[in-house]
Amino acid sequence: MATNTFTRWSVIASGEGGGRVASQFFERAENPGIDERILVMNTNRSDLRNTIDRLEEHIGPSDDEDQLMGNHAIEFGSQAGAGNFFPNGEACAREDIDRIVNNISNLAGNTDAFMHIATLGGGTGNGSIPYIIDQFKNGLPDAVDENVEDWMGSVIHAAFGIWPYYYEQPQRHFNAVCGLSRLLRTGNERQNADMVLLASNSHLEDSDSEGDDQYGSINNAIIRAIDLMIGAGRETRSVIDIKDYVTIPSQMDTYHFTPAVSTGLDGSVFELEYMLEKASENAYVPMDVETTQAAYAIVRAPEAMIDNDEISEPDVYDAFRDWTSSHGLNVAGQASLTPKRGRGSDVDVLLLLGGFSLDPLLDHSWDDFEMLGESLSGSGSGKSKLTRAELDRIVSNLEEYADHNIGK
Ligand SMILES: Nc1nc2c(ncn2[C@@H]2O[C@H](COP(=O)(O)OP(=O)(O)OP(=O)(O)O)[C@@H](O)[C@H]2O)c(=O)[nH]1
Ligand SMILES: [Mg+2]
Incomplete structure (x- = not known):
C-alpha cells in the first residue's frame, strides 16, 4: 500500500440521534475521507426509516x-428498542455482536479510523457504542478471523458523544454520565475509545431553530467539526493526523476533547490569532479554556491564499503559540494548515481542546445522576440488569479519570 494514502475513515452511528447526524453524510455528493463507509445501527427498523429514506434519496429507490x-444499516437485538435504559442498548448489541462486527468489517475492513457517533442521553446508541468499541479493542468474538483481528488491532476509535439538553428528564442525564464514563474506560478500568469528542445540545443550541428542525443547526455544527477534523488528515501539507491527535493525550490520560470552531472569517481582514480566539469562544461544551491540557489547531484556508503566501504554515504555528500563551496554556499540541478549494478569503478554524475540566458539563447532570443511581441500580432484568457493582465501577472510573483532569 502506498505510504501517502490519506486516512480512510468510517462512520459508525448507533441510535436515533447518532443516526440522524451520520445519515446527513448520505445527502452529500462527496464525503472526502469517508466515501461510502457509513453504517447506521438501531434496535428497531422504524427508527432506521429516516436513514433508509436518505439513502434512497441519495442512491435512488431500491427494490x-x-x-x-x-x-x-443494521437492525440489532431482539427487543425492538432500548426503552431509554442504556443497559438494554448494550444487551442488544451483545446479542448480535458477531453480526455487527462482520458488517463493520465488510463495510470498513482496512479502514484507518472510526468515528463513532451516539447521543449520550438515549439508551440505544449510548448503550451499544461504548460496548462495541471495547469489543473491537479488547475482546473480539472467537468467530472473527485472524486477518480481521490484525486489522482491528491498529485501527483508531474516535467517539463523538452528544450531551442531552440540560432541561431533559433525569434519566437522560443518568445515561449521559454513564455513557461518558463507558466511552472513557472499560469495565476493566482500561482506556476505551482512543479519543472522546463531546458536544452539548444546550450549549450549541441556536435560539432561531425550532419545530422540525430542532436539531438542524446543532447537527450541522457537529458535521462541520467532523469535516474539519477529517480534512486535516487528507490535505494538510505537514503531516498531522488522527494518530497525532490520539497518541500524546492517551499517554497523558487526557483524551476527552471538544471541538471549538469558527468559520467564514475573512482571512484578509482578521489576524489568525483573533480567529483562534473566536474559535475558542465557540467550544461545543461549557468549559474553561484555561483548564485545557492538549490542543490542536486546524486552519483551513482557500488554496489560492496559501499559494499566494497570504497564509502559511509558520503563520499558523505562530498564531497558535500566541493564542496558547495568551491563555497561559502550556499544552501538548500542534497546528496545521489545510487547503480548501475555491477562491475568496474565508478561513475556517477548528481547535480541538482536550483534557479540560469536565466539571462545568457534569454540573448540569450530576444531581440527576446521583438521584437516579439509587433507584436504577439493581433494576432491569436478565442480561439488561444494571448491578450496583457495575454502577459503582462506572462512577469510580469517571471520578478517577476526572480527578486528574481538573486543569490547573
Ligand atoms: N444533537 C442531536 N441530539 C439528538 C438528536 N436526536 C436526539 N437527540 C438527543 O438524544 C437524546 C435521545 O437519544 P436518542 O438518540 O433518541 O436515543 P437512542 O440512542 O435511539 O436510544 P433510545 O433511548 O433507546 O431510543 C436526547 O438527549 C435528545 O435531545 C439529534 O438529531 N441531534
Ligand atoms: Mg431510539
Whole structure:
C-alpha cells in the first residue's frame, strides 16, 4: 500500500440521534475521507426509516431494501428498542455482536479510523457504542478471523458523544454520565475509545431553530467539526493526523476533547490569532479554556491564499503559540494548515481542546445522576440488569479519570 494514502475513515452511528447526524453524510455528493463507509445501527427498523429514506434519496429507490439495509444499516437485538435504559442498548448489541462486527468489517475492513457517533442521553446508541468499541479493542468474538483481528488491532476509535439538553428528564442525564464514563474506560478500568469528542445540545443550541428542525443547526455544527477534523488528515501539507491527535493525550490520560470552531472569517481582514480566539469562544461544551491540557489547531484556508503566501504554515504555528500563551496554556499540541478549494478569503478554524475540566458539563447532570443511581441500580432484568457493582465501577472510573483532569 502506498505510504501517502490519506486516512480512510468510517462512520459508525448507533441510535436515533447518532443516526440522524451520520445519515446527513448520505445527502452529500462527496464525503472526502469517508466515501461510502457509513453504517447506521438501531434496535428497531422504524427508527432506521429516516436513514433508509436518505439513502434512497441519495442512491435512488431500491427494490431490495434488505440489501440497502445490509450495506449501510443494521437492525440489532431482539427487543425492538432500548426503552431509554442504556443497559438494554448494550444487551442488544451483545446479542448480535458477531453480526455487527462482520458488517463493520465488510463495510470498513482496512479502514484507518472510526468515528463513532451516539447521543449520550438515549439508551440505544449510548448503550451499544461504548460496548462495541471495547469489543473491537479488547475482546473480539472467537468467530472473527485472524486477518480481521490484525486489522482491528491498529485501527483508531474516535467517539463523538452528544450531551442531552440540560432541561431533559433525569434519566437522560443518568445515561449521559454513564455513557461518558463507558466511552472513557472499560469495565476493566482500561482506556476505551482512543479519543472522546463531546458536544452539548444546550450549549450549541441556536435560539432561531425550532419545530422540525430542532436539531438542524446543532447537527450541522457537529458535521462541520467532523469535516474539519477529517480534512486535516487528507490535505494538510505537514503531516498531522488522527494518530497525532490520539497518541500524546492517551499517554497523558487526557483524551476527552471538544471541538471549538469558527468559520467564514475573512482571512484578509482578521489576524489568525483573533480567529483562534473566536474559535475558542465557540467550544461545543461549557468549559474553561484555561483548564485545557492538549490542543490542536486546524486552519483551513482557500488554496489560492496559501499559494499566494497570504497564509502559511509558520503563520499558523505562530498564531497558535500566541493564542496558547495568551491563555497561559502550556499544552501538548500542534497546528496545521489545510487547503480548501475555491477562491475568496474565508478561513475556517477548528481547535480541538482536550483534557479540560469536565466539571462545568457534569454540573448540569450530576444531581440527576446521583438521584437516579439509587433507584436504577439493581433494576432491569436478565442480561439488561444494571448491578450496583457495575454502577459503582462506572462512577469510580469517571471520578478517577476526572480527578486528574481538573486543569490547573
Ligand atoms: N444533537 C442531536 N441530539 C439528538 C438528536 N436526536 C436526539 N437527540 C438527543 O438524544 C437524546 C435521545 O437519544 P436518542 O438518540 O433518541 O436515543 P437512542 O440512542 O435511539 O436510544 P433510545 O433511548 O433507546 O431510543 C436526547 O438527549 C435528545 O435531545 C439529534 O438529531 N441531534
Ligand atoms: Mg431510539
